[in-house]
Amino acid sequence: MAARAGVSRATVSRVVNGEAGVREVLAVKVRRAVKELGYVPNRAARSLVTRRHDAVAVVIAEPETRVFADPFFALQLRGISKELTARDVQLLLLLTEGRDDHERVGRYLAGGHVDGALVFSLHLDDPLPGIIHGAGVPTVFGGRPGWAGSARYVDCDNRGGARQAVRHLVGLGRTRVAHITGPLDQTSAVDRLDGYRDVLPAADPDLVVEGDFTPAGGERAMRLLLDRRPDVDAVFAANDLTASGALRVLRESGRRVPRDVAVVGFDDMLPVAEQADPPLTTVRQDIEGMGRLMAAMLLRGDVHEEGADGADADAEGGACVVLPTELVRRESA
Amino acid sequence: MAARAGVSRATVSRVVNGEAGVREVLAVKVRRAVKELGYVPNRAARSLVTRRHDAVAVVIAEPETRVFADPFFALQLRGISKELTARDVQLLLLLTEGRDDHERVGRYLAGGHVDGALVFSLHLDDPLPGIIHGAGVPTVFGGRPGWAGSARYVDCDNRGGARQAVRHLVGLGRTRVAHITGPLDQTSAVDRLDGYRDVLPAADPDLVVEGDFTPAGGERAMRLLLDRRPDVDAVFAANDLTASGALRVLRESGRRVPRDVAVVGFDDMLPVAEQADPPLTTVRQDIEGMGRLMAAMLLRGDVHEEGADGADADAEGGACVVLPTELVRRESA
DNA sequence: TTGAAAGCGCTAACAG
DNA sequence: CTGTTAGCGCTTTCAA
Numbered sequence: 104m105a106a107r108a109g110v111s112r113a114t115v116s117r118v119v120n121g122e123a124g125v126r127e128v129l130a131v132k133v134r135r136a137v138k139e140l141g142y143v144p145n146r147a148a149r150s151l152v153t154r155r156h157d158a159v160a161v162v163i164a165e166p167e168t169r170v171f172a173d174p175f176f177a178l179q180l181r182g183i184s185k186e187l188t189a190r191d192v193q194l195l196l197l198l199t200e201g202r203d204d205h206e207r208v209g210r211y212l213a214g215g216h217v218d219g220a221l222v223f224s225l226h227l228d229d230p231l232p233g234i235i236h237g238a239g240v241p242t243v244f245g246g247r248p249g250w251a252g253s254a255r256y257v258d259c260d261n262r263g264g265a266r267q268a269v270r271h272l273v274g275l276g277r278t279r280v281a282h283i284t285g286p287l288d289q290t291s292a293v294d295r296l297d298g299y300r301d302v303l304p305a306a307d308p309d310l311v312v313e314g315d316f317t318p319a320g321g322e323r324a325m326r327l328l329l330d331r332r333p334d335v336d337a338v339f340a341a342n343d344l345t346a347s348g349a350l351r352v353l354r355e356s357g358r359r360v361p362r363d364v365a366v367v368g369f370d371d372m373l374p375v376a377e378q379a380d381p382p383l384t385t386v387r388q389d390i391e392g393m394g395r396l397m398a399a400m401l402l403r404g405d406v407h408e409e410g411a412d413g414a415d416a417d418a419e420g421g422a423c424v425v426l427p428t429e430l431v432r433r434e435s436a
Numbered sequence: 437m438a439a440r441a442g443v444s445r446a447t448v449s450r451v452v453n454g455e456a457g458v459r460e461v462l463a464v465k466v467r468r469a470v471k472e473l474g475y476v477p478n479r480a481a482r483s484l485v486t487r488r489h490d491a492v493a494v495v496i497a498e499p500e501t502r503v504f505a506d507p508f509f510a511l512q513l514r515g516i517s518k519e520l521t522a523r524d525v526q527l528l529l530l531l532t533e534g535r536d537d538h539e540r541v542g543r544y545l546a547g548g549h550v551d552g553a554l555v556f557s558l559h560l561d562d563p564l565p566g567i568i569h570g571a572g573v574p575t576v577f578g579g580r581p582g583w584a585g586s587a588r589y590v591d592c593d594n595r596g597g598a599r600q601a602v603r604h605l606v607g608l609g610r611t612r613v614a615h616i617t618g619p620l621d622q623t624s625a626v627d628r629l630d631g632y633r634d635v636l637p638a639a640d641p642d643l644v645v646e647g648d649f650t651p652a653g654g655e656r657a658m659r660l661l662l663d664r665r666p667d668v669d670a671v672f673a674a675n676d677l678t679a680s681g682a683l684r685v686l687r688e689s690g691r692r693v694p695r696d697v698a699v700v701g702f703d704d705m706l707p708v709a710e711q712a713d714p715p716l717t718t719v720r721q722d723i724e725g726m727g728r729l730m731a732a733m734l735l736r737g738d739v740h741e742e743g744a745d746g747a748d749a750d751a752e753g754g755a756c757v758v759l760p761t762e763l764v765r766r767e768s769a
Numbered sequence: 770t771t772g773a774a775a776g777c778g779c780t781a782a783c784a785g
Numbered sequence: 786c787t788g789t790t791a792g793c794g795c796t797t798t799c800a801a
Contacts, residue, residue: 111788116780124786143547147483148778151793156480161529177510184531188540196494196529198517207521214476319711351713378652380684444772449796457770481794484777772801777794784789 108136119144158193159401160217160240162208164224164231165200173316173344174372175390176223179245182394183221190402192218205231213238219401221245227288243401245393247290247423256423257397259388261291264428265298268339268367268386271430273302275365277337281310283324283349285341292316295341295369310335314345321348329356336364337436343368343375346383350435354380365436381434388428396424441469452477491526492734493550493573495541497557497564498533506649506677507705508723509556512578515727516554523735525551538564546571552734554578560621576734578726580623580756589756590730592721594624597761598631601672601700601719604763606635608698610670614643616657616682618674625649628674628702643668647678654681662689669697670769676701676708679716683768687713698769714767721761729757 105112110129117125118133125133136142150156161183163176187194195217197208212220212235219241224232227249235242236254244256272280282299285292296311309331314320321340325348328335338353340346346368350360358364360381368376371387399406438445443462450458451466458466469475483489494516496509520527528550530541545553545568552574557565560582568575569587577589605613615632618625629644642664647653654673658681661668671686673679679701683693691697693714701709704720732739 112779113781113789114787117787120780126786129787141546143543145484145778146549147480147489148793149780151478151480151484151778151795152780154793180529181531184529188531188537194529196513196517196527198514198521204521210476213474214479216479317707319707374650374652445795446772446797447770450771453796459770462771478794481777482796484779484794485796487777770801773799775796775798777796779793780791781793782789782791785787 108133156218158217160195160197160220162197162222178390179394182391183398186395186398209234212240221397225289243397257393259426260428261294262298264386265295267430269299269302272337279335280337281335283314283340285316316342318344318348321345322352325349325352338366340368343370343372347379361436367436384433384436386428387431441466489551491550493528493553495530495555511723512727515724516731519728519731542567545573554730558622576730590726592759593761594627595631597719598628600763602632602635605670612668613670614668616647616673618649649675651677651681654678655685658682658685671699673701676703676705680712694769700769717766717769719761720764
């Protein structure tokens with residue numbers, strides 16, 4: 104390689120890594136040789152000396168299958184992938200299920216094989232985040248972690264979004280606004296419930312039923328709700344999947360949406376929200392953007408943009424970023 | 437490390453890598469030192485000399501968002517992850533969208549940074565598989581690739597499964613059995629259609645409508661079907677998502693399932709099939725098992741089992757494995 | 770059975 | 786600005 108270009112290995116290295124201070128003549132020669140030889144630097148050798156890896160781990164802690172039914176992670180992953188690709192950083196996927204895996208992941212991360220970790224852990228009592236935190240690897244969490252500490256994370260404004268949803272319902276003149284929550288061992292669900300309470304602090308406790316972010320959970324909750332408060336005239340569902348289940352039950356019960364009962368979801372998961380019957384009014388969050396932001400934050404730099412990305416420019420080392428939400432009006436409310 | 441155990445680095449290496457021919461006394465010392473120091477071998481240094489990486493790339497070529505609405509990949513990924521974890525092999529995720537990405541991925545794989553690739557590419561005209569094939573990396577495809585060549589792949593018996601479904605419908609006494617296909621630029625969709633035709637070679641062409649594996653596509657197709665053949669008394673939908681869309685339209689049209697129209701799906705995607713109204717009779721395939729098998733096949737070894745895995749033991753270098761399917765009866769047919 | 774020594778392919782000081 | 790030199794941490798001959 105160096106021979107082919109007629110320069111020293113050091114010079115090749117400088118050109119390949121885009122360092123300044125190489126005469127253009129030589130740089131050209133090197134680049135030509137690179138092309139001709141199809142030269143690709145050996146990452147192992149490089150990271151052996153630089154002590155960087157240009158790789159980050161994405162840890163998804165999910166004992167349940169449920170997650171996979173939800174396009175949520177997939178979208179976030181895609182955002183992460185885009186950002187990492189733009190920076191030529193590799194994405195290592197670590198899927199866990201169960202205790203043993205936690206240790207394994209902890210060991211792996213502590214082993215220093217990656218430059219950082221992006222972790223998703225839904226449940227408040229999950230020990231994994233703690234383990235990872237202890238591993239001493241730079242980490243950014245997806246969604247606000249459950250503890251009080253000072254972890255860096257990216258989340259959407261769950262509470263604010265919930266307020267938007269409920270205010271919209273109230274603005275429609277609805278007076279018996281129910282809320283089907285998510286699983287309350289996840290901060291996103293808790294925050295959305297808090298948002299509901301912000302607007303309706305005096306709501307009848309019977310109007311709040313716990314769901315689990317699935318359509319089946321939404322159905323169950325909606326039945327219970329109808330049972331306890333047949334006069335309910337609006338429902339804020341903790342996510343679109345839940346809303347779709349609720350819609351089904353409302354239809355079965357002979358109620359018209361939005362005339363009899365107005366429904367608002369959360370997420371704006373397109374295939375769900377748009378296909379719902381009627382199409383769902385919901386709170387949009389930029390899931391893919393959150394993914395990009397997580398990666399950018401971990402790697403300390405701005406998001407590599409691809410057009411005007413409204414999201415949020417300032418990813419610089421901030422402790423946490425909370426992305427705004429937006430109410431999307433369709434027909435259900 | 438070597439010092440701590442009072443032996444040479446060479447000996448440490450031998451113990452760590454489980455090579456035979458080290459006196460047990462020394463081995464014990466080394467293991468103790470490893471534990472005490474929390475020593476983790478440096479993968480970069482190792483792969484620099486061994487020229488292996490203990491890492492495989494999972495390439496998911498998907499220009500569309502659609503994939504992510506389908507838990508299919510997620511499940512397969514999980515299977516892959518399990519198998520790789522059992523072998524202490526890292527999973528690198530490569531998501532692509534668009535031409536540029538294809539080249540990038542090709543270059544990456546050709547660069548020899550991984551020991552192999554597991555690739556998912558849905559569309560027959562996708563250039564990516566060819567590029568990867570040309571990169572000279574050991575590769576196993578998820579699903580039968582569209583070309584005639586000799587690629588290694590793991591798939592389920594789409595055609596046989598379709599036959600099971602259609603025979604079941606025929607066995608129920610249905611005489612006007614329709615088929616809503618998947619997108620016909622994917623082999624799985626084509627194979628399922630072929631299976632339908634195997635059983636019903638003389639079926640009215642009007643009974644076959646193209647869908648796209650989504651609920652929305654299923655709705656559209658079902659409407660068309662009802663329009664063209666209002667007397668249809670059974671539908672074999674190319675997957676569960678499609679079936680769920682069809683069910684909705686059937687309900688709207690006032691038809692009873694299965695009394696008026698029997699419906700069978702494909703995949704046995706639990707959250708979809710079980711939640712459907714009525715619960716879906718469908719063709720089950722072991723998606724997670726396919727993932728495990730892909731990994732096992734790539735790495736040339738049997739599946740690391742975790743209990744009695746009925747799937748298929750013989751992953752040894754075989755050119756391709758086609759997993760059996762099973763009809764699961766619920767209420768829709 | 771064990772240790773000494775060489776070197777994987779690269780980058781980072783340091784001279785020149 | 787460029788080349789020379791010295792390792793990064795590991796495995797692998799080769800001797801002992």
